[in-house]
Amino acid sequence: MTAWDDLSAGALQMLENFDELTLAEIAAGAASSAAAIQRIRALHRPVEHRGRTICVECSGWAAGSADNPPAEHPCATIRALGNQEAS
Ligand SMILES: [Zn+2]
Numbered sequence: 256m257t258a259w260d261d262l263s264a265g266a267l268q269m270l271e272n273f274d275e276l277t278l279a280e281i282a283a284g285a286a287s288s289a290a291a292i293q294r295i296r297a298l299h300r301p302v303e304h305r306g307r308t309i310c311v312e313c314s315g316w317a318a319g320s321a322d323n324p325p326a327e328h329p330c331a332t333i334r335a336l337g338n339q340e341a342s
Pocket residue numbers: 299310311312313314326330331332333
């Protein structure tokens with residue numbers, strides 16, 4: 256006996272369809288979020304600069320020089336993403 260046993264066949268079918276749509280939306284959302292996090296990690300990637308590991312994006316690093324004050328990597332943006340390894 257579950258909470259769903261009292262539902263009509265039509266209601267059960269609606270619930271089943273809703274769950275499939277919802278799960279598809281959740282899966283699509285998760286994949287999209289994971290891709291966005293990968294793009295952020297790629298943008299805020301580490302680079303060796305004068306003996307230090309700095310963030311390419313935050314330091315404005317290009318062609319061996321930094322346009323901004325060198326920002327240690329992991330920068331605030333990478334730290335905000337948490338400690339999960341990039342996949
Ligand atoms: Zn950064």
